[in-house]
Amino acid sequence: MSEQQGQHSEFVRQWEAWHAEHERVRTDPHGFLAVTSLNWLDAEPTRYPDAPGSWSSTAEGVTVELAVDEELVIDGSPVHGTHHFGVIEERAGFLVRAGEAVIEVAKRGGKDILRPRHPGNELLADYAGxxxxxxxxxxxxxxxxxxxxxxxxxxxxxxxxxxxxxxxxxxxxxxxxxxxxxxxxxxxxxxxxxxxxxxxxxxxxxxxxxxxxxxxxxxxxxxxxxxxxxxxxxxxxxxxxxxxxxxxxxxxxRLRVAVEAGERYPFERHGKEPHGKG
Structure with a gap:
């Protein structure tokens, strides 16, 4: 093997290791493929079918009110009744446990959101890389x-x-x-x-x-x-x-050249009307 061939083989090996790790993170049981809904919170307490509690957001921050038979685990400690998360900074958030699920409470685009993540989500189960x-x-x-x-x-x-x-x-x-x-x-x-x-x-x-x-x-x-x-x-x-x-x-x-490198169109979205087209 020439030196040039050896360098190319090492380049490919490093890329394959990087991509395998990237896929491992992507298929985490509580990663983005496990998200079952995106909910925008407001002042009206609202219940969602894939998360325990009634959730609301005001100028004082996010609050959840749990029924007597509901529980969240926050920082390793069980939480019952009413819990105040306070004001969440932009692009920050919390991950709290609800049985086998994880509930993401975060702020995006200036608005508080709730995103439950369930390891049994169909998108994650069917993901083929x-x-x-x-x-x-x-x-x-x-x-x-x-x-x-x-x-x-x-x-x-x-x-x-x-x-x-x-x-x-x-x-x-x-x-x-x-x-x-x-x-x-x-x-x-x-x-x-x-x-x-x-x-x-x-x-x-x-x-x-x-x-x-x-x-x-x-x-x-x-x-x-x-x-x-x-x-x-x-x-x-x-x-x-x-x-x-x-x-x-x-x-x-928005480059006009064709960058024929990196990850390609995911099967999960191909054929659907994509966000941000054009």
């Missing part, structure tokens, strides 16, 4: 991070109508592809210094999910250099379930 393009080093593209003078708040739409998301954008990622220069606005990633890119491209709506794909980007080096490995472009939860509030890419992140 997500197809992806064959990993190719060509799609590990060198890029340069171009920081803004100061982080900018960027408002984007969502996979459900009626809400918007606001993210902090520290800068843009500039790279060459198919003989042209492209720039993608980057949001702060999950760990300090890392970045996240939401994008669509010419494959969106044909071989990949129309509304968005997401790419985690490592922290740029001291010279602001980084690699955009589009082989690791992933679907967000809205590609699988209508019970997700995923953000849509900003307008400038």
């Amino acid at each position: 997500t197809a992806a393009y064959e990993p190719d080093p060509r799609w590990a593209v060198p890029a340069r991070f171009v920081p803004f003078d100061a982080p900018r708040p960027v408002t984007v739409g969502a996979a459900v109508e009626g809400i918007q998301h606001v993210y902090q954008a520290p800068g843009q990622l500039e790279f060459e592809l198919d003989g042209a220069t492209h720039r993608l606005t980057a949001f702060n990633g999950g760990r300090p210094g890392t970045l996240q890119v939401l994008f669509t491209d010419a494959t969106s709506g044909t071989t990949t999910y129309p509304a968005n794909r997401s790419l985690a980007v490592p922290a740029p080096d001291d010279d602001q250099r980084v690699v955009l490995d589009f082989n690791r472009a992933t679907n967000l939860p809205c590609a699988y379930t209508e019970h997700a509030t995923c953000p849509l890419p900003p307008a400038e992140n």
Whole structure:
């Protein structure tokens, strides 16, 4: 085996390990495939068929009122009667136990939501994996991070109508592809210094999910250099379930080139009218 063949084999091996771990997380018994409903809370106490209690949301935060035979487990402790969660910050939330289920109480787009997650959900039980393009080093593209003078708040739409998301954008990622220069606005990633890119491209709506794909980007080096490995472009939860509030890419992140890399259109949504089409 030549050195070049060995490097390609190692590249593929690392990608396969990454994708296997990504699928493992996706099929967690209480992950997004286990979500059975998306409920928007308001001041009127309301019961839902897939969660115990009567739930409401006011300026003081989220409250649940449990019947005498109902119980939640919060931070390992059983809870009965009335429980006040208080005000939940944007994109934050709680996961509480209800028997074998987990109940997510969170805030998205400025509104409090309730999302029960049941391990026996049909979507999770029937999930057969997500197809992806064959990993190719060509799609590990060198890029340069171009920081803004100061982080900018960027408002984007969502996979459900009626809400918007606001993210902090520290800068843009500039790279060459198919003989042209492209720039993608980057949001702060999950760990300090890392970045996240939401994008669509010419494959969106044909071989990949129309509304968005997401790419985690490592922290740029001291010279602001980084690699955009589009082989690791992933679907967000809205590609699988209508019970997700995923953000849509900003307008400038809609690439006209075909990025034939990363995860493809999920079987679960293909043939259905997708969120965010166009």
